[in-house]
Amino acid sequence: MAELLYRLGRFSARRAWIVVTAWLVALVASGGAFVAFGGTLSTAIDIPGTPTAQVTERLQEQFPEASGGSGTVVLHTEDGKEFTAEQQTALADVFEKVGEVDGVTAVVNPFEVQAQLADQEAQIAEGREQIEAGRAQIEAGWRQLDAAQAELDTAQEQLDAAVAQAEAAGMIEQARPQLDAQQAQLDAARGQLDAQTTELEAATAELETGSDELELGASQLRLASDLRTVSQDGSAATAVVQFEDSLYEVPAETKEEVAAVFADNPVDGVEADLTAELTQTITNIAGVAEIVGIVVAAAVLIVMLGTLIAAGLPIISAFVGIGVAALGTMALSGTVDMISVTPILGLMLGLAVGIDYSLFILNRHRRQLREGLELHESIGLATGTSGNAVVFAGLTVLIALLALNITGIDFLGLMGTVAAACVAIAVLVAVTLTPALLGLAGQRVLPRKHRGARGAARPAPARREMSTGGAIGTLLAGVVALAVIAIPALDMRLGLPDGSAEPVDSTQYRAYKVVEEQFGAGQNGPLLVVADLPEGLDEAEATGAQVEIGEELFALADVVAVAPIGMSEDRSLAAFQVIPAEGPSSESTEELVRELRDLTVPDQPDVTLGVAGAASGNIDISQKLADAMPLYLGVVIGLSLIILVVVFRSLLVPLIATGGFVLSVFAALGGVTAIYQWGWLGGIFGVHDPGPVLSFLPTLLIGILFGLAMDYQLFLVSGMREAYVHGTPAREAVLEGRRAGRAVVTAAAIIMFSVFGGFVFSHMAMIRPIGFGLAFGVLVDAFVVRMLIVPAVMHLVGEKAWWLPRWLDRILPNVDVEGSALERRHPNGETGGEPAREREVAPA
Known part of the structure; x- marks a missing residue:
């Protein structure tokens, strides 16, 4: 690999314009693809197969009219007074225009709904009065029937007595016609009475049925009594826009058109704010804060390298790489459902590692130029040595990102794939475009006073060791400090951001707060x-x-x-x-x-x-992520440990690296929890309404930080191994390796911190905690874990750090990540110096 990269670096330096042109063509092609096929991004997150998704699917199948998505427009008067009749009429016209938008099925007029609710209450009250009146009438009817029945019974008794008298007197035959006529009259009256009884019974049943229905309606109205569409004081109202498709499937163009109707048709004295459901489209993936982070990174490079050309070279390389990657990713957004975090994560990582990877090669090249190597030879050697380390470092990041696909969560897997593509392109840029730019820049990558200096000897490393007591003290202090920082992570809650997490000047935040104050917080979700x-x-x-x-x-x-x-x-x-x-x-x-x-x-x-619903979706996403975490960690850590064992030819060094990563990630999660959930330092970081931590942040943080932590481990510990295999005692090699790599790793960590830190103040609520977690995690890992704790542990274990069983040593390939074999084949260019003799590291 080192020899191949050496040749690639020399070719890129000698044919610089060909390489530069090729990358520019790739950049233009990506831009063209974005213009032709790019779509829009969303902040809506959905995971198929969860209980929440299953409920939505059932509604689509069995109750389609209730399955469509909806968004809310919060209306409130500027003076805080009740809506006037003119304002209500003007708003009704706006609602009608919104209803004509393709994909919108209806707009619920809040004033009509509230009026209907008031009418229903009045109708129920009137209905109850009518039912009571009906009951009174029926009761009077029953009393009349009872009286009539009593009269009939009395008349029947009298008739029966007359029949008995006639029979006793022997005159029954003479009296029968008259008695029969009287009996017929009584029977007819009884029939009429029975008919009236039947009518009253029917009326009673009908009345009770009506009463039951009325009471059911009253119960429904009572259950929903606190669900208002117009506030009690009449100064705020919520208009619901209903869509044909579910919320996750509503086209971005539909939401944008709805927002445009409200924006283009303002009503005097009324403000209209849209909730997050209607503003889930993202048109840009970077803002002012992100640019500030890049400016800080550029300042660090200028201070470190001492020349604008040298400082600009890693940034140019990173921008070309991220331009190709980001535009290519956005080109897919027209055909692939993509949330806003997806390209932004790729942008963050691509910029950070792109600058760092180019810086590693540039730093090696500058050192070799000062030692007198010929320009193209130096570029080739820098690409073959530091570039070799860059490739293996990038590989660990790629594994961590691509492994997100095994979680079974589509949006997370896509995020990992896109970010991995950005990192892969950053590696390709580092080993091709960076050598080409170095070839074009020539000696100008050095400050003027260092140009032309040839044959400068390497200073002999100071032969000293850190004390064992100092190593123990450093180890304990570092572990305790990180453990304390990690304490808040024990209280971490996971969820998705709602409108309260948006910037205070955003329409989503205003809508959320008006609803919370006027209708109750629960109506926001x-x-x-x-x-x-x-x-x-x-x-x-x-x-x-x-x-x-x-x-x-x-x-x-x-x-x-x-x-x-x-x-x-x-x-x-x-x-x-x-x-x-x-x-x-x-x-x-x-x-x-x-x-x-x-x-x-x-x-x-x-x-x-x-x-x-939102809370239900939060629970399901968090559970899905928790279920996938063990497998994800096993794959990422397992594969990365194998790579590190191959690179360092040691069993203990990869374990030390992984232990340090655990400290870093828990400290990062503790910091995220303290700021975004507990609200500590909220004024500084723009956390005005603390809430749960972004549900998929821990998974992302673990994957990305693991890859980046292994990068720093590789760049620092490979220097220790290089010194050790060249004959330096193990404990001295620890200091020598740290001394050789700390300047570039410090600069690289500050650059990565600056790039990630720029996203802490992003215009998107979802990306801010990710930016902070990565920035803080990188800072902790680079300066506390890799530069303090790992060297202390390496000192304490001494020679045992490089132990490897003989059988494993025989089967492992020799990847030569330090490029030692390459340096032996190309010894010091024109200086003709002899390479140091390597010690044989004998496995046990």
């Missing part, structure tokens, strides 16, 4: 609950079961309103909107989701409940 009803219910029975289920839902402690949405045509599925007491990312709402899924209805034992 309603839950969709579906119930499987028993088979064979008629309409009345199904309605009764629906109300009974609604009552059970409403009885839960953290439920403030339950609104029945409707039933499927076959009455096998009922849907409810449940409003929790707190917002979608609160602990109480998460617990409520679990309660709902476990809830049983006492009188309906066959009813099963399913839940969808």
Whole structure:
């Protein structure tokens, strides 16, 4: 590999314009593909197969009118007064225009809905009065019937007595016609009385049926009494825009057109703010904060390298690489569902490792130029040695990123694949474009005072060791410090950001806060609950079961309103909107989701409940990630350990590297939890409403930090191994390797910290904690773990650090990551110096 990279580096330096042109063509082609095929990005996250997704799919199949996605427009008056009639009329016109947007099925006018609710309340009150009046009339009818029945009974008794007298007097035959006529009259009257009784019984049954229906309606209205569309003071209202497709499938163009209608048709004195569901499209992936991070990185390079040309070269290389990668990724966004974090993660990593990888090769080349090597020979050797380390370092990052696909979570796997592609391109740029630019720059990569200096001898390393006591003290101090920083991670909660996490000047944040203040926090994250009803219910029975289920839902402690949405045509599925007491990312709402899924209805034992919504999705995503984590960690760490064993030809060094990574990642998670969940230093980092940690951040952080930590391990410890195999005692080699690599690793870590740090103040809520976690994790890993803890452990274990069983030594390939064999074949160019003799590291 080293020899191949050496030749590639020399070719790139000698044919610089060919290489530069090739990369420029690739950049233009990627840009053209983006213009031709690029789409838009979304912040909506969905995982197929979860309970939440299954509920949504069932609704699409059995109750399609309730399965469409929706977004809310929050309207509020600028003066805080009640909406005027003119404003309501003007808004109705706007709603009508929004309803004409392709993909929108309806816009719920909040003023009409609130008026309808008020009418329903009035109708129920009037209906109850009518029923009471009807009952009074029926009661009067029954009293009249009872009186008539009594009169009939009395008349019948009198007639029976007359018949008896006539029979006793022997005059029955003479009196029979008259008596029969009287009996016929009585029978006719009794028939009329029976008919009136039947009518009254029917009227009573009808009245009671009507009363039952009225009370069912009253119960439904009572359950939803706190679910308002216009605030109590009349100064705020929520208009719901309903779409044909589910929220995750609504085209970005549809959402943009809806937003445009409200923007282009303002109503005097009324502000319209859109919730996150309507603003989930991202048109740009970088902002001012990200640019500031790059400027800081450039400043670090200038200070380190002392010349603008040298400082600009890694940045140019990184920008070309990330341009090809980012534009290529965005070109796929038109055909592949892609969340906003996907290309941004690639952008972050591509920039950071692109600058660092080019810097490693540049730093080696500058050192060799000062020692007198010929330009092209130096570029080839730098590419074959440091470039070889870059390839293996990039390989560990690639493994960590590509392994995200084994989680079985589509959006996470796509993020890993895109980021891996960006890293791979950064490696290719480092070993091709960077040598080409070095060839064009010539001696100008050195400060003027160093140009032309030839044959400068390498200073002999100081032969000294750190003390054992110092190593123990450094180890203990470092581990304790990182353990303390990691403590908040024990309290970490996972979730997805809601509108409260957006910038305070964003429309999403304003909408969230108006809803929270005027309608209650729970209305920002309603839950969709579906119930499987028993088979064979008629309409009345199904309605009764629906109300009974609604009552059970409403009885839960953290439920403030339950609104029945409707039933499927076959009455096998009922849907409810449940409003929790707190917002979608609160602990109480998460617990409520679990309660709902476990809830049983006492009188309906066959009813099963399913839940969808933001809080439900958070739980499902977090559980899916937790289930996938062991396999992911096993694959990433296992494959990376194999690579490190091959590179360092040691069993202990890879274990030390992995142990250090565990410290780094827990410290990073502790920092993220303290700031974004607990709200510490919130004013500095723009955390105005602390909430749960981004659900997939730990997985991303573990994968990416592992790859980057192994990069620094490789660049520092390979120097220790190089010194050791060249005859330096093990403990002295630790200091010599750290001394040789600390300047470039320090600069590289600061650069990576600056690039990641720029994203801490991103315009997107989802990317900010990722930027912080990576920036803080890199800082901790580079300066505490790799430069303090690892050297201390390496000192304590001494020669044992390089132990390898003989049988394993025989079967492992010799990758020569330091490029020692290459240096022996190309000894010091024009200086003619002799390479140092290598020691044989005898395995046990």
